[in-house]
Amino acid sequence: MTLRTADGPHLLVLGIGAEGWAGLTCSQREELLQADVVLGGARHLAMLPDVEGQRREPWPSPLREALPGLLGSLPAAAQVTVLASGDPLVSGIGTTLVELLGAERVEIDPAVSSVALARARMGWSAEGCAVVSVVGRPVELALRELAPGRRVLVLSSDETTPERLAALLTACGYGKSTLHVLGNLGSDRESRHGGCAEGWAGESPRLNIVALELAGPAEAGWAPGLPDDAYEHDGQITGRDLRASALSRLQPFPGEHLWDVAAGSGSLGIEWMRSHPSCRATAVEPSAGNAERARRNAHRLGVPGLRVVNGPTRDALADLEAPDAIFIGGDATCPGVLEACLDALRPGGRIVVHAVTLETERLLATALAERGGELTRLTVENSDASGSSTGWGPARTVTQWHWTRPSS
Ligand SMILES: C[S@@+](CC[C@H](N)C(=O)[O-])C[C@H]1O[C@@H](n2cnc3c(N)ncnc32)[C@H](O)[C@@H]1O
The missing domain is CATH 3.40.1010.10 (Tetrapyrrole methylase, N-terminal domain)
Structure with missing residues (x-):
């Protein structure tokens, strides 16, 4: 309002x-x-x-x-x-x-902001560190920033935040990171204590900001196409090359909202949100098990704000906030799903639909004839061992339709 x-x-x-x-x-x-x-x-x-x-x-x-x-x-x-x-x-x-x-x-x-005071105490430049607020929000938000050597200032909810951060970092293989808890900055009760995430001990004041010096593996970057095993999935995941291709056409811009329809493990929405902290996504997923898995993946990959709606796809789309872009990885042939998505797309909005069945391909051929856009066939083959030699292991070919609604 x-x-x-x-x-x-x-x-x-x-x-x-x-x-x-x-x-x-x-x-x-x-x-x-x-x-x-x-x-x-x-x-x-x-x-x-x-x-x-x-x-x-x-x-x-x-x-x-x-x-x-x-x-x-x-x-x-x-x-x-x-x-x-x-x-x-x-x-x-x-x-x-x-x-x-x-x-x-x-x-x-x-x-003077607590962020400026914390940077002053640490001697960190504004350009050289990220700032994440977990005030009243899940502490997992800090995980989007995981990268070896990265400096991050975390605005804490309260005295429990440093301990929860330390446990989370340790669980993610970043236990060697250093936490500096800066309390009551600018007052006569100002305090500072630091230590390793692994085995973190010590009390923190209620008003504190945490300066993190991250140390851990380089596993999940911000370019689309994370390795498939960055996700918990059931084998039905949109593979990394196809995901990267879809996201390059969906084009996340700061502040935009994606619908990830038949979201499975949630990977499209998660990578959309990882592209910029202000990007938002709603994952629509009919299976309760997949929906739970998508939520877990979102938390582990630092985007706990992913909204997961579990229910029949067509019904679930009815009440969603309007999207700037839509990915349909399955269910495109469910009656009314593609139409509802196209109706919801604003001028300038992008849609990408993936098809692996003839029925969905027919739908996409019709969409191309009626609206235009681009049809692309994507065949990915990865090398795999065949006895003592190495051969090619082809994945299923995917037909991709991409269309941008004209602005006028
Ligand atoms: C809602 S944010 C507001 C930040 C505020 N606008 C600023 O510029 O510092 C509140 C959080 O900022 C941090 N914070 C604010 N004042 C602080 C201080 N004097 N010392 C340490 N942290 C402080 C704490 O993490 C606190 O939970």
């Missing part, structure tokens, strides 16, 4: 460091004291001195759902100040408020 209208108060979002009130400038204090309404987390509101007649509202829960109601209740002429930690546009409330109200109604006055 968006509240993007000119009506309603403008909001000043004030970033506040770990030192709280003491770290604010005189003019920032003045802004806070004169505000009619102050919004913020209970921890931030508790830092303020009493001001008679000032309305103070702690964030409602669940925040995203309740926020429009709270913002809509504010008098249009009110002077409203919002308190946020560090830079409100780093994994913060500032981003949500701008999305809801538009940048014209939200002024941001940032403090």
